[in-house]
Amino acid sequence: MNAPRRRADAAENRARILQAAREVVANAEEVRLNEIAKRAGVGQGTLYRHFPTREALLAEVYRKDVDDLVAAAPGLLAEHAPLPALARWLDRVAEYAKVKRGVFAAVEAGLWQDLSAHSLGPIGETLSTFLDAGKAEGTIRPDIDACDVILLLGYLTRLEPAEWDARAHRLLHVILDGLRHHA
Amino acid sequence: MNAPRRRADAAENRARILQAAREVVANAEEVRLNEIAKRAGVGQGTLYRHFPTREALLAEVYRKDVDDLVAAAPGLLAEHAPLPALARWLDRVAEYAKVKRGVFAAVEAGLWQDLSAHSLGPIGETLSTFLDAGKAEGTIRPDIDACDVILLLGYLTRLEPAEWDARAHRLLHVILDGLRHHA
DNA sequence: CAGCTAAGCGGACACGTGTCCACTTTATCG
């Protein structure tokens, strides 16, 4: 972590790539890696060196959004019972996914890589918080974990914009009902 | 449907492509369209003319499997109440998805195209049968449709083989619980 | 300050997908 050898220019390149990525994401609908590289004035090799996959890049670009989402969790848990709190939080997640479709897909994919590495990542951790609270209370079935929920939430990725309003919210409720522990 | 003009050789090409596709799917893990074209002795253009997307091709290759799945539905509905019948059918679907992962993804994607075209396709129709029976009985919530269920089922596509046994069945139950109508 | 070493660079390349269009073939019709 502490200052690997040649950080000066490498870090600058990394920053430039990120900057370029933000611009491209903001302006264009399509996010093409080589375009980002060109705009940042670096070769693809450099881009891929800093961000091994497209998901890694997008995840970094939107790290702040994820942080905001994560930060909202404790407040919800303090004010509501676990299940309603989770419902509200997922509403926020879904809202976000609606606006930033492509990004959400990327984040989800990245998240999936985290899971392979036996790390839940910030989103997974947050989900676990809700789930644990619900399990302790006895309202959430004890046999599921954050990974399961993420799997189910994946539908948000595939939902066409046109179908969004009609289905997203309702399906969230279906999932929440499924998570409920029927004593 | 009845004999468009130049069917003779075109149909033969189509058959050869299908034949080649079956061989490739059976032998290789990777399914590359251009390999199929080469093996069939046709150009890519011809392949894409007959099957506009990779899903269309795969769907045709596995049409029989889908038919089998669809054919199993009436029997289940005759012997069981709607919800348990659906549970068993989804078990079969999941079982199939486990063995033929790539295929399932392709079928799902194709199915999604059907839905865009306002046609449910055979799988969608079958699901609707179960859902309608359950709604009539009052055990399935009335506000969901086949499309919703397919959306939720999408997790099967993303599930890693290693995780399969641990999660697939359980998540099926979570979904079924979510579909249940709590009066 | 000069020389060294490896971290870092960047673009050429390989690969798969899907599109396009000039050419070929075949069914029909006079």
Added chain:
DNA sequence: CGATAAAGTGGACACGTGTCCGCTTAGCTG
């Protein structure tokens, strides 16, 4: 049977992703 129109063909091409490797250059070392 020969002309014709259009259905069909096939491969070249454009594009995006991701990899690879020889060259550059920053930062240490004496």
